[in-house]
Amino acid sequence: MMPVLDEVLAANEAYAASFDKGDLTLPPARAFAILTCMDARLDPAKYAGLSEGDAHVIRNAGGRASDDAIRSLVISYKLLGTKEWFVIHHTDCGMEFFTNEVITGLLANSLETAALGDEGFYDVGEGPGSDAAAEIDWLTISDQAQAVVDDVIRIKEHPLVPNSIPVHGLVYDVRTGRLLDVPGAEEAGAAG
Amino acid sequence: MMPVLDEVLAANEAYAASFDKGDLTLPPARAFAILTCMDARLDPAKYAGLSEGDAHVIRNAGGRASDDAIRSLVISYKLLGTKEWFVIHHTDCGMEFFTNEVITGLLANSLETAALGDEGFYDVGEGPGSDAAAEIDWLTISDQAQAVVDDVIRIKEHPLVPNSIPVHGLVYDVRTGRLLDVPGAEEAGAAG
Known part of the structure; x- marks a missing residue:
């Protein structure tokens, strides 16, 4: 499998090859x-x-x-x-699908990716986690x-x-x- | 001129008319x-x-x-x-093209759009402005x-x-x- 960085750079090469937007100005038209x-x-x-x-x-x-x-x-x-x-x-x-309490609990348990089941996200990873999530409003x-x-x-x-x-x-x-x-x-x- | 909202809704109508991505899952592929x-x-x-x-x-x-x-x-x-x-x-x-001090000064003077000249942004609007900008890190x-x-x-x-x-x-x-x-x-x- 081509690594993600190589994929992105290859796609960008193709975009740049036919690029004709070089004269656009900074403020949105x-x-x-x-x-x-x-x-x-x-x-x-x-x-x-x-x-x-x-x-x-x-x-x-x-x-x-x-x-x-x-x-x-x-x-x-x-x-x-x-x-x-x-x-x-x-x-x-x-x-x-989650609340501040849920993500704070998940991140306190581990920094690995959680899974999504019928009742919401649940953690499958092992620690260490971090308590830093408690200070964030996850909106x-x-x-x-x-x-x-x-x-x-x-x-x-x-x-x-x-x-x-x-x-x-x-x-x-x-x-x-x-x-x-x-x-x-x-x-x-x-x-x- | 067609108002912006109508333009966006018309473009969206065209996009939706040939939309075939309705089965995508939530996590990025x-x-x-x-x-x-x-x-x-x-x-x-x-x-x-x-x-x-x-x-x-x-x-x-x-x-x-x-x-x-x-x-x-x-x-x-x-x-x-x-x-x-x-x-x-x-x-x-x-x-x-600006600093925290510049945007704080511009917004304190007025909430109207500033102009960009050779030496940076300058204000062309009249007040009232707001001092709320001073509390923000504009990054x-x-x-x-x-x-x-x-x-x-x-x-x-x-x-x-x-x-x-x-x-x-x-x-x-x-x-x-x-x-x-x-x-x-x-x-x-x-x-x-």
Whole structure:
């Protein structure tokens, strides 16, 4: 099997060989930003129709409005001129299958990868683990639609976010590839 | 002009119409993760050769190893089985053109978008601004190669990251589409 690094570099070689995007400018041409989940099944450029140079894409576990996502969004509008933002979570998100207590317990037991069963994640590894997980808010999700609305509100209410920026909240359906409305999100994210 | 939300939903409709990835599983098929910048010119799926389902992609301003990026990486390996990570910054990154002091001053003055001139960002907007920026570490970059190495080391030394995970540090060249080696990164990120 070709090691992952070699695979990535070979794919990049092919991309660079026909690359014709070398003149794009730093600010996003379409002046918007998307905050979405790191989930491997999501390709925001494909699901939202982005070409290179179009829009900022911020991704983390869950697509959550973490302090770091808000750092990125503020840089996106204040320095690089985006005027409209999207928060896009998705169905079947891993963040729905555990809690802060569960991941803290798993990591305290071992740093090896856990398994996912019918009742959630369980540990199969042996120690040493680490207690450092207890100090982290893992930003897990108990209700997907509510999490989208919560994140839209957290962004809208941040003191560094101007009221003029609309924030659209949507859910991506990993089974159909479709972006779905979230009740209450559009009202919560409307520009003032 | 079609509003951005309508454009995104129309593009998504086209994507969903020929969608055939509805059976992908939650854990990334190729068991790796990429941490990279939100910059609009970067399309990690294209520059690294990813199909839907292959790999986690985490993005923030700068592609920095923030606490939130590390939260995401730990979830990526502990719960979803990734075994190898990439930190990929890029040339002409906006994070090289300002400092904590500059963005704090700009945001204190106004929440409107600043402009970029030969000597860096300057404010063109009128207040009110906010002093909340002073409490944030904006994770700016003064030396791009060193920032990659610093981020690789920060990840490798985190108590929740097992030593078995290799972390590759690279820079994406926005003029050529090419991934470039970073001196010292491979040694810093080697699996123990």
